[in-house]
Amino acid sequence: MTTASTPESFASAPPKSVELFERARKVIPGGVSSPVRAFRAVGGTPRFIQRGAGQHVWDADGQRYLDFVGSWGPLILGHAHPEVVAAVTKAVSNGMTFGAPCAPEVELAERITSMYPGLEQVRFVSSGTEAVMSAIRLARAVTGRSRIVKFAGCYHGHADHLLVAAGSGLATFGRPSSAGVPEEFTRCTSVLPLDDETALQELFRLEGDRIAAVIIEPVPGNHGLLLQRREFLQALRDATRKHGALLIFDEVISGFRVGPGGAADWLGIIPDMATFGKVIGGGMPVGAFGASRKIMGRLAPDGDTYQAGTLSGNPVAMTAGITTLDILRRESAWLKLEALGTKLESMLEPVLAEAPLPIHLVRLGSMFWLSLHEGGAPRTGAPLSAAAAAKFAELFHLMMEQAVYLPPSAYEVLFLSLAHTEDDLQTLADTLREAFAAMTT
Numbered sequence: 001m002t003t004a005s006t007p008e009s010f011a012s013a014p015p016k017s018v019e020l021f022e023r024a025r026k027v028i029p030g031g032v033s034s035p036v037r038a039f040r041a042v043g044g045t046p047r048f049i050q051r052g053a054g055q056h057v058w059d060a061d062g063q064r065y066l067d068f069v070g071s072w073g074p075l076i077l078g079h080a081h082p083e084v085v086a087a088v089t090k091a092v093s094n095g096m097t098f099g100a101p102c103a104p105e106v107e108l109a110e111r112i113t114s115m116y117p118g119l120e121q122v123r124f125v126s127s128g129t130e131a132v133m134s135a136i137r138l139a140r141a142v143t144g145r146s147r148i149v150k151f152a153g154c155y156h157g158h159a160d161h162l163l164v165a166a167g168s169g170l171a172t173f174g175r176p177s178s179a180g181v182p183e184e185f186t187r188c189t190s191v192l193p194l195d196d197e198t199a200l201q202e203l204f205r206l207e208g209d210r211i212a213a214v215i216i217e218p219v220p221g222n223h224g225l226l227l228q229r230r231e232f233l234q235a236l237r238d239a240t241r242k243h244g245a246l247l248i249f250d251e252v253i254s255g256f257r258v259g260p261g262g263a264a265d266w267l268g269i270i271p272d273m274a275t276f277g278k279v280i281g282g283g284m285p286v287g288a289f290g291a292s293r294k295i296m297g298r299l300a301p302d303g304d305t306y307q308a309g310t311l312s313g314n315p316v317a318m319t320a321g322i323t324t325l326d327i328l329r330r331e332s333a334w335l336k337l338e339a340l341g342t343k344l345e346s347m348l349e350p351v352l353a354e355a356p357l358p359i360h361l362v363r364l365g366s367m368f369w370l371s372l373h374e375g376g377a378p379r380t381g382a383p384l385s386a387a388a389a390a391k392f393a394e395l396f397h398l399m400m401e402q403a404v405y406l407p408p409s410a411y412e413v414l415f416l417s418l419a420h421t422e423d424d425l426q427t428l429a430d431t432l433r434e435a436f437a438a439m440t441t
């Protein structure tokens with residue numbers, strides 16, 4: 001393990017990552033399995049990560065970084081939590097998938113339905129995208145309607161009909177949508193602005209009885225952190241109920257992250273359906289969608305709405321999820337993370353106030369965002385100016401040179417985990433202060 005690297009050694013991209021990226025680009029589009037990993041928004045060579053432990057990751061050259069990406073959300077316990085690793089290892093040795101029911105999926109479903117308000121049943125899938133896709137199909141089946149409403153700045157995975165005005169990946173690339181999605185597919189999708197009751201009422205007045213479902217991230221965390229007013233979400237709850245449309249909370253990022261009952265419990269607003277991913281898989285590929293027994297009863301094999309998955313509910317992924325949720329509850333994790341978040345605020349705010357650029361901390365529990373928007377904490381998915389994006393890119397690289405790993409896009413949120421300590425927060429604050437002093441743009 002390499003330690004005490006000088007800033008200079010980080011300044012040029014580490015050789016093994018450079019070499020791997022060259023090879024990767026030959027055989028994988030853009031050299032990555034998911035676009036934002038390619039560092040396009042900040043430039044430079046992505047680090048190929050070799051291992052992680054607690055709050056740290058090590059790249060292929062053995063450089064250690066203090067990590068605030070947390071694999072984009074799942075790693076609420078930090079990397080390679082020993083108990084999760086032990087449980088998963090044991091599960092693996094008994095076989096990885098059977099394509100038959102297994103006890104761990106019952107155990108995880110029991111935990112999720114008992115922790116999340118209003119949920120009676122869940123079906124497991126292998127990603128957040130799949131969870132949302134399946135929930136939408138079910139909502140259309142249950143209501144017999146076709147129209148779906150989403151909000152600009154909310155991301156719900158990459159299913160065709162939701163790939164309009166989505167989150168960071170698309171905002172980063174300045175594309176309103178994606179090639180390969182026929183207009184016919186998105187014709188049934190309406191996009192509303194966040195934080196706007198008037199636009200919401202107007203849409204429901206015009207086509208309320210044709211809307212199958214409204215899907216929203218109750219804590220939008222894919223275009224920065226766009227904290228919503230509770231009244232707005234309540235208006236959404238009221239409008240959907242009045243018009244017989246289903247309200248879907250996409251809690252893939254917020255579920256079991258902002259609290260044991262997700263954003264729904266924290267807000268006291270109960271959706272008709274919810275989607276999950278990230279934290280519930282404890283680092284393994286898991287998604288889930290759930291609702292009342294009545295709604296879920298429309299799914300095959302009981303009902304007429306088809307949905308399936310070869311690896312869905314496999315014992316290894318389920319075990320990672322079960323162990324993660326059990327540790328979170330046992331450790332009173334959400335209280336600890338909130339305390340850590342409060343500390344973060346008191347340490348960062350004075351540093352940000354003296355920064356040579358507008359930069360604000362937006363936080364909910366263990367999710368936070370360094371917003372470069374002039375106005376502070378936006379509530380709608382407005383794009384960043386080119387100047388602000390360039391400033392973020394410089395800041396990102398200055399931080400990376402000092403071994404602090406931020407997400408490589410100004411639109412991405414950062415995550416605290418149970419593995420982060422007050423010393424780590426101090427390191428973040430100190431490194432930011434030094435980076436601000438060194439900034440030239």
Ligand SMILES: *Cc1c(COP(=O)(O)O)cnc(C)c1O
Pocket residue numbers: 126127128129130132155156157158217221222250251252253277278287
């Ligand atoms: C990450 C995310 C998704 C997509 O999940 P994948 O596992 O990447 O397919 C969907 N919705 C929200 C809110 C997310 O944060």
